[in-house]
Amino acid sequence: xxxxxxxxxxxxxxxxxxxxxxxxxxxxxxxxxxxxxxxxxxxxxxxxxxxxxxxxxxxxxxxxxxxxxxxxxxxxxxxxxxxxxxxxxxxxxxxxxxxxxxxxxxxxxxxxxxxxxxxxxxxxxxxxxxxxxxxxxxxxxxxxxxxxxxxxxxxxxxxxxxxxxxxxxxxxxxxxxxxxxxxxxxxxxxxxxxxxxxxxxx
Numbered sequence: 001x002x003x004x005x006x007x008x009x010x011x012x013x014x015x016x017x018x019x020x021x022x023x024x025x026x027x028x029x030x031x032x033x034x035x036x037x038x039x040x041x042x043x044x045x046x047x048x049x050x051x052x053x054x055x056x057x058x059x060x061x062x063x064x065x066x067x068x069x070x071x072x073x074x075x076x077x078x079x080x081x082x083x084x085x086x087x088x089x090x091x092x093x094x095x096x097x098x099x100x101x102x103x104x105x106x107x108x109x110x111x112x113x114x115x116x117x118x119x120x121x122x123x124x125x126x127x128x129x130x131x132x133x134x135x136x137x138x139x140x141x142x143x144x145x146x147x148x149x150x151x152x153x154x155x156x157x158x159x160x161x162x163x164x165x166x167x168x169x170x171x172x173x174x175x176x177x178x179x180x181x182x183x184x185x186x187x188x189x190x191x192x193x194x195x196x197x198x199x200x201x202x
Contacts, residue, residue, distance in 0.1 A: 015088060033145045050062075068143050071142065071143070075111050110149075115151065116174065120174045137167075144172075159183060164184035165186075167184075171190070173193070180202065
């Protein structure tokens, strides 16, 4: 591959990353999370079945009878969108590879070691108390995408439906790059959540 082709690929990748992590890319990110969850759970689907709703809707993404509300759990104080914007601005005007001077990584404290299960439980509790979801959470399937580093994977021994049953959500799931887990499914939840409840996929 010629140098100009490599450089163009780098520019294209930086532009794609900038869009994906921008506000304009929010709907695409949310659909991607749903696709990843379905892939882990082994649920065949067509992309056309995964539908974004308007931002003021109670549902982020609809899939068959599912009404997904998508939440990310990132590292604390992450400035990811700024990082990708700075990265793209540093690359876009480069005429050769040696012209590229990537910005210094934004300094941030290394997060303490924690459990993904604890993070999801805490965020589930916080959201259940929010006025935004008080009247709709029993119709929503809450999904957490955990990008927090130094967070251990969920183990079978940790999962306890009693931790989630009184929070009011129709179902609660979580995933990261290595696993997906349906932590809780109410009687009203879509069938595949109930079938896969408290099973770990990865």
